[in-house]
Amino acid sequence: MNLRQKIAIGALTGSLGMTGALVTWFEGRSLVAYADPVGIPTICDGITLGVSLGNVATPAQCDKLLERELSIALAAVDRQVRVPLPETRRAALGSFVYNIGESQFARSTLLRKLNAGNALGACAELSRWIYAGGKRLAGLVKRRAAERELCEVGL
Template identity: 60%
Template sequence: MNLMAYVDPVGIPTICYDHTDSVKLGQTRSKAECDRLLNEELGEAIHAVDRLVKVPMPDTRRAALGSFVYNAGAGAFARSTMLKKLNAGDVMGGCKELLKWVYAGGKKLKGLERRRTAEAKLCMQS
């Protein structure tokens, strides 16, 4: 968590727990503000997962997909092959799609590779 705004690896002003909406460099937030933003955005991400995934899933998969949506956005998830595969019952295929989402700004990022590997592992648990 960063209480002061910074530029992420692809040049986007970011603060707190990777919050990017309306962030300006030089801006600061308190830990309480960051925690509130995280709770709101995670709630929205989980709501999107619940709305878009049409098949039953364990809490581990829901958490993994919520993490993905928090990071990549509900629109990206809604249009993804990952969602199509999951809703078609191809759990392994859908979860493996997470491993393709490791690029930002056209660059392959180690941090995204680590994140997606962890999400895929969690997604595949039943």
């Protein structure tokens, strides 16, 4: 199954399903904690909060953590965005916030443009968020391209 198919299936459950499709596609799942490309201990589907190297999780624990973190990311989008969002844009931003966190999102030019009514300009900003630890990461380039494509649906 490719990413487009996964997002289409996720669309049946709205932005939560589409966000989950994006996140799980790009994060992958590891039941054993590992250091991400910038050295942050990570487990399951990109979970970092409270994770130490050597932690182990079950698939059920990962599912629960993923659901919690997706809900947190989408709630952050809902708190920060002051304009109406189609489900596709909300999903793209949910994936973005899942990856960078609410505080970074709250200070971003992307959010300022979006709240000013410039959705196209806001979606274009996603392409700038391709660095971690000062390094351009190929995985982030691909993820941001997919998020941007979903963000721009209907524009």
